[in-house]
Amino acid sequence: MTEKVNKTPTHVVLVDDDPIFTSLVQKVARQERIQITIFSTVESAYRELPRLKFDVALFDYYIGDSTGMQLSQFIQQTGKKIPIILISYFGEIEKRQFPSFIDKAINKSAGPYSILTAVRKVLTQSGSSR
Numbered sequence: 001m002t003e004k005v006n007k008t009p010t011h012v013v014l015v016d017d018d019p020i021f022t023s024l025v026q027k028v029a030r031q032e033r034i035q036i037t038i039f040s041t042v043e044s045a046y047r048e049l050p051r052l053k054f055d056v057a058l059f060d061y062y063i064g065d066s067t068g069m070q071l072s073q074f075i076q077q078t079g080k081k082i083p084i085i086l087i088s089y090f091g092e093i094e095k096r097q098f099p100s101f102i103d104k105a106i107n108k109s110a111g112p113y114s115i116l117t118a119v120r121k122v123l124t125q126s127g128s129s130r
Contacts, residue, residue: 009033009034009035010034010035010055010056010119010120010123011034011035011036011037011053011054011055011056012029012034012035012036012037012054012055012056012057012058012116012119013036013037013038013039013045013049013052013054013056013057013058014026014036014037014038014039014058015038015039015040015042015045015057015058015059015060015063015068015071016038016040016058016059016060016063016087017040017041017060017063017064018060018108019040021108022038022040024111024112025038025058025112025115025116026038027112028112028113028116029112029116032116034116034119037052037054041063041064042063042064042065042066042070042071045071046071046074049071049074049075049078050078054082055082055083055123056082056083056084056085056119056122056123057071057072057075057082057083057084057085058085058087058115058119059071059072059084059085059086059087060086060087060088061086061087061088061090061093061105062088062090068084068086068087068088069086069098069102072084072086072099072101072102073101075101076101083103083104083122083123083125083126084101084102084103085102085103085104085105085106085115085118085119085122086098086102086104086105086106087105087106087107087108087115088105088107088108089107089108089109092107093105093106093107094106094107103122103125103126104118104121104122106118
């Protein structure tokens with residue numbers, strides 16, 4: 001008898017106010033069979049993130065009047081142990097020093113494929129890979 005394995009797709013939350021970037025990431029995520037939930041405002045993210053189950057968070061470093069760091073701290077306060085990746089077009093974000101609850105920082109110019117590869121890597125490193 002063959003045992004069925006329940007392969008739930010990886011669920012990524014993306015908080016970013018750039019509609020072109022989010023649509024590109026969403027398109028690639030579909031191709032890679034990654035479930036993605038997108039919030040274009042920090043207000044909607046703050047409202048929905050506490051009750052949402054997800055595997056990894058992608059937060060734009062600068063979003064509206066807030067930052068991905070503030071969202072990351074909020075996630076920490078909810079008690080969720082979720083890998084967090086900060087993304088930005090500005091500067092060399094990947095060379096900055098961040099608190100230990102930030103798993104990775106990557107420049108958006110790396111493109112959606114590289115960003116989603118980073119998602120898989122942090123999930124593997126955190127032991128949350130599926």
